[in-house]
Amino acid sequence: MKKGHRRTGFVATCIVPATLLFIVFMIIPTFNVFKMSLYKWGGYSNKKKFVGLDNFQKLLGDTKFLQSFQNTLLLIVIVTVITMSMALIFAAILSREKIRGQNIFRVVFYIPNILSVVIISAIFSAIYDANNGMLNSLLSLFGKGDNPVYWLGDQKIVIFSLAGAMVWQAIGYYMVMYMASMASVPETLYESSALDGATRLQQFFQITLPLIWTNIRTTLTFFIISSINLSFLFVKAMTSGGPDGSTEVFLSYMYKQAYTNSSYGYGMAVGVVVFVFSFGLSAIVNLLTKREPIDL
Amino acid sequence: MKEQKNGKSFSLYKVFVYAILILLAVSIIVPVCWVFMASLKQNSEFYGNPWSLPASFYLQNFVDAWTKARMGEYMLNSVITTALALGLLLVIALPAAYVLSRFQFHGRKIINVAFMAGLFINVNYIVVPIFLMFVDGNLFLKKIGLPPFLLNNIFVLAVVYAATALPFTIYLLSGYFVTLPKDFEEAAYMDGASYSRTMIQIIFPMAKPSIITVILFNFLSFWNEYIIAMTLLADPKGGKTLPVGLMNLMKAQNAAAQYGQMYAGLVMVMLPTLILYICVQKKLTQGMTLGGLKG
Numbered sequence: 200m201k202k203g204h205r206r207t208g209f210v211a212t213c214i215v216p217a218t219l220l221f222i223v224f225m226i227i228p229t230f231n232v233f234k235m236s237l238y239k240w241g242g243y244s245n246k247k248k249f250v251g252l253d254n255f256q257k258l259l260g261d262t263k264f265l266q267s268f269q270n271t272l273l274l275i276v277i278v279t280v281i282t283m284s285m286a287l288i289f290a291a292i293l294s295r296e297k298i299r300g301q302n303i304f305r306v307v308f309y310i311p312n313i314l315s316v317v318i319i320s321a322i323f324s325a326i327y328d329a330n331n332g333m334l335n336s337l338l339s340l341f342g343k344g345d346n347p348v349y350w351l352g353d354q355k356i357v358i359f360s361l362a363g364a365m366v367w368q369a370i371g372y373y374m375v376m377y378m379a380s381m382a383s384v385p386e387t388l389y390e391s392s393a394l395d396g397a398t399r400l401q402q403f404f405q406i407t408l409p410l411i412w413t414n415i416r417t418t419l420t421f422f423i424i425s426s427i428n429l430s431f432l433f434v435k436a437m438t439s440g441g442p443d444g445s446t447e448v449f450l451s452y453m454y455k456q457a458y459t460n461s462s463y464g465y466g467m468a469v470g471v472v473v474f475v476f477s478f479g480l481s482a483i484v485n486l487l488t489k490r491e492p493i494d495l
Numbered sequence: 496m497k498e499q500k501n502g503k504s505f506s507l508y509k510v511f512v513y514a515i516l517i518l519l520a521v522s523i524i525v526p527v528c529w530v531f532m533a534s535l536k537q538n539s540e541f542y543g544n545p546w547s548l549p550a551s552f553y554l555q556n557f558v559d560a561w562t563k564a565r566m567g568e569y570m571l572n573s574v575i576t577t578a579l580a581l582g583l584l585l586v587i588a589l590p591a592a593y594v595l596s597r598f599q600f601h602g603r604k605i606i607n608v609a610f611m612a613g614l615f616i617n618v619n620y621i622v623v624p625i626f627l628m629f630v631d632g633n634l635f636l637k638k639i640g641l642p643p644f645l646l647n648n649i650f651v652l653a654v655v656y657a658a659t660a661l662p663f664t665i666y667l668l669s670g671y672f673v674t675l676p677k678d679f680e681e682a683a684y685m686d687g688a689s690y691s692r693t694m695i696q697i698i699f700p701m702a703k704p705s706i707i708t709v710i711l712f713n714f715l716s717f718w719n720e721y722i723i724a725m726t727l728l729a730d731p732k733g734g735k736t737l738p739v740g741l742m743n744l745m746k747a748q749n750a751a752a753q754y755g756q757m758y759a760g761l762v763m764v765m766l767p768t769l770i771l772y773i774c775v776q777k778k779l780t781q782g783m784t785l786g787g788l789k790g
Contacts (some may be wrong), residue, residue: 205689205690206598206690207600209594209689209690209691210594210598210600212590213590213591213593213594213694214590214591214594214595214606216587216591217587217588217590217591217661217665218591218606220587220654220657220658220661221609221610221613221658221661221662223658224621224625224654224655224658224659225613225616225621225658225659225661225662226609226613227624227628228621228624228625228628229616229620229621229624231621231624231627231628232620232621232624235624289516289519292512292516293516296509296512298512298513298516303520304516304520306776307520307523307524308519308520308523309772309776309779310523310524310527310769310772311523313715313768313769313771313772313779314527314719314765314768315718315719315720315721315738315764315765315768316719316721317719317721317738317741317742317745317764318530318719318741318761318764318765320745321530321741321745321757321758321761322526322527322529322530322761323526324745325526325529325530325533325545326526328545330542331541331542331543331544331545332545333525333526333529333545333546336544336545336546367522367523370519371523424615424617428617428619431619431722432619432721432722435721435722436721436742436745450619450620453620453623454619454622454623457623458623458626458726463623463627466623467623467624470620470623473620474620478615
């Protein structure tokens with residue numbers, strides 16, 4: 200009996216602090232996001248008025264929100280497609296070919312992932328600078344120096360400049376991930392297919408990709424969710440949504456409404472939409488990429 | 496190596512492969528090195544060819560950043576916040592992960608599910624509600640005659656960091672603890688060791704590789720974090736962490752054109768993570784596959 204008491208006491212001491220912190224700083228705030236989205240609530244005054252789904256209705260007619268929706272979608276598509284395919288190609292090269300300095304390449308490609316997004320934003324601001332930037336000075340070598348490109352100032356270009364920075368940041372991480380899963384593909388498969396005269400390209404599409412498909416699916420789902428978050432970090436540090444809303448994304452718009460503009464209720468309604476959207480999109484992608492698992 | 500000697504296999508394809516590998520490597524190394532170079536330039540050197548080498552090692556940038564731009568103070572704040580958050584996280588997450596993965600008790604399943612669900616809650620969504628909670632908390636503290644300490648406080652920031660890192664950390668540690676055979680504990684209990692002693696002296700030392708992975712990943716995320724820090728350290732004149740201070744400097748930079756200081760600040764944020772990375776890069780990339788994905 201005494202032992203049972205001691206056991207309960209031990210379990211409780213171990214579990215209570217973590218659970219408490221988790222409830223206070225994650226569960227309750229998450230719950231509050233949903234609750235606040237149903238209220239009209241502005242500023243530090245405690246005037247909260249229950250308005251039901253009014254905030255959501257207002258969202259549908261908010262052109263700025265729709266623009267942030269469009270920007271987010273565009274970023275997700277471009278960044279996901281480029282990052283995933285490049286990460287896969289580089290992983291395949293580094294794990295399948297005999298490359299000198301293979302380890303050095305792997306170490307270098309991973310560097311962007313350990314840098315703060317603030318740093319990456321500063322680096323890319325220096326790269327994209329219209330007058331003394333690295334990119335424009337490179338372009339001027341090819342005789343395009345007369346009219347500089349405004350990478351961060353031109354509304355049509357800026358979203359692609361942002362995508363460039365995001366791809367730069369993410370490739371290495373996913374490459375290392377795919378290299379790990381490619382290492383588990385048995386070497387004999389490649390050997391026997393080589394005897395049958397399969398080219399490298401055929402091996403890539405018919406052996407490597409199908410065998411690591413489960414891994415690709417999971418990373419894809421996570422990548423979409425993390426792109427929504429990362430695009431916010433980049434926008435916050437690099438463009439602040441400008442020029443004129445052309446890089447506003449979901450979460451930066453939410454933050455602007457809720458924190459800067461103090462329209463808490465409205466901002467949280469944006470949050471709810473983004474939350475639901477990201478889960479919905481992941482579910483769709485998950486469904487679309489479903490294949491019969493391959494057993495060896 | 497042998498293959499290359501017969502000449503033919505070193506084909507156009509190989510050249511192409513090396514070319515794109517080197518191109519990507521250069522596109523990563525050059526901008527990073529450029530920042531180091533820029534941190535040694537005088538302000539006037541920033542108007543002109545970006546590729547020119549610094550005229551001299553203008554170390555005054557670092558002195559200015561350290562004192563005038565308050566980067567020294569911010570650095571200290573960042574070190575304290577990161578260290579405290581890491582310490583707190585380990586003290587809280589280790590026992591919780593251990594108990595959750597190795598003891599049967601009522602409510603275990605629901606707590607496990609809750610922490611798993613927590614993996615999908617990104618702090619960017621909940622940072623404003625946390626901020627508002629602290630605003631309310633401060634009002635309450637004032638009412639009962641205590642100093643309102645919840646905002647603009649790096650210790651509170653550290654607690655929030657630790658709390659929001661719990662799901663990922665517990666997930667990663669539990670993944671290791673469940674793989675251990677029961678024999679270790681049974682032997683320890685036979686020898687009369689208490690539960691806590693068994694946990695601290697037998698189990699935790701065995702989990703060292705996982706613990707190191709946890710420390711590495713969370714160090715990077717705490718050190719580089721700026722959305723929570725920016726929101727909770729709201730006082731424009733008050734203390735900040737290094738990335739937040741740097742972001743302000745980037746924005747002030749447009750007006751005051753103090754590039755040198757800004758790049759010196761960048762080096763200060765970047766250098767600790769780069770040094771750490773060089774020391775432990777193998778552990779980090781191995782740990783990544785061990786821990787699965789981060790959100």
